[in-house]
Amino acid sequence: MLDQALLGTLVDFHKILADETRLKLIGLLALRPWCGQDLAKELGVSAPTISHHIGKLKKLQLVNSLREDNTIYYALDVERLHEFNKALLGQDEPAERLHRSKERLDERQKTIRDFFADGRLKTLPAQRKKKLFVLEEILKAFEEGREYPESEVNEVVLRFFDDFCTIRREFIMNGYMCRDKGVYAVNPREKWYPWQ
Amino acid sequence: MLDQALLGTLVDFHKILADETRLKLIGLLALRPWCGQDLAKELGVSAPTISHHIGKLKKLQLVNSLREDNTIYYALDVERLHEFNKALLGQDEPAERLHRSKERLDERQKTIRDFFADGRLKTLPAQRKKKLFVLEEILKAFEEGREYPESEVNEVVLRFFDDFCTIRREFIMNGYMCRDKGVYAVNPREKWYPWQ
DNA sequence: AATCACTTTAGACAAACATCAAATTAAGGA
């Protein structure tokens, strides 16, 4: 998943953005380049404080500086900002995800053929991936948005497998269903496993 | 710009993500729901530590918890994560920006009519907004992407205004041009003032 | 040289916080 090198960078990035003054600084620099004195006046802090924060932003290459006579103008690198923002989430592009999901279609159907007979589950797969395929297959017997008392969940599952208790537990553990005060409901599909 | 309410939330968000353990936690919870004990074992920290971090993630509603018998399963709210990530950048929609730029069109043209006569600048406006309009008008005489020695910048500006020195300085100060070792170049237009 | 405007570094202080061990709470099951 998240490799170690990226993790360190990501921590640093968020550390940098986790400060009100620095966030304001970025807000101002997004408008235009500023010099230190003006930034200090605008934000109501001392010049060394500005220098301190600019230094941090520079270390992440979020701002560049440019000297004009005595005064130094700082400019935001918007592109760089976007790079960081993509790092946490954007690693799984929709197109890519779609591609992989198609790749797995055969695997899913094969699993279901293998583990079901006459509409009933022969045995719960031990392999995690296959187990999820099976759970999702059983889940088709439930209506999304409707609430089920525990007894009714058992009833429905029983049509597929005797050990309804295990299946019910797996539904919860894997986020397919939620339970509140003994009442069960299927979670919306997009919350299941977008990474599968 | 960045309003105060959003700013606080954003600081909190980044504070939460600015920790290696929590980032790993999010990485794990992105895969599937986990219970506290397993998370502690997986990350090699104590249970209270996990509890501490989960508490922080919960405060930002980044994770939900779900009790199954004695054990509590924590699940990541991916949607919420996306919301936060959009907050920093996407706040200025292109459509909105376009709208505002149209609003200011008349103002711009009026300023140029007022301050130019026979293609020459009468005087540099003191008011910041108008000054920028004027600078941008003069800037049209430069090619984007081409490099100009200082002498040539002076030459071009001289066609509009005698005090080329001030104009040249204003170009730099306001981010319209950059200067490196005496060579000038016009910055790409999207870096000027998207907010104007 | 001397001065001036601006920036950066150094040092100090206080606040925030990650972590752990120990104590406490919560919920089942014997």
Added chain:
DNA sequence: TCCTTAATTTGATGTTTGTCTAAAGTGATT
């Protein structure tokens, strides 16, 4: 009712860090 397992709270500790003042550094102008 007691025992077990898991989660949370509490308190302590050491680290990090934002901010300031004072001092030093940096370029340009007189």
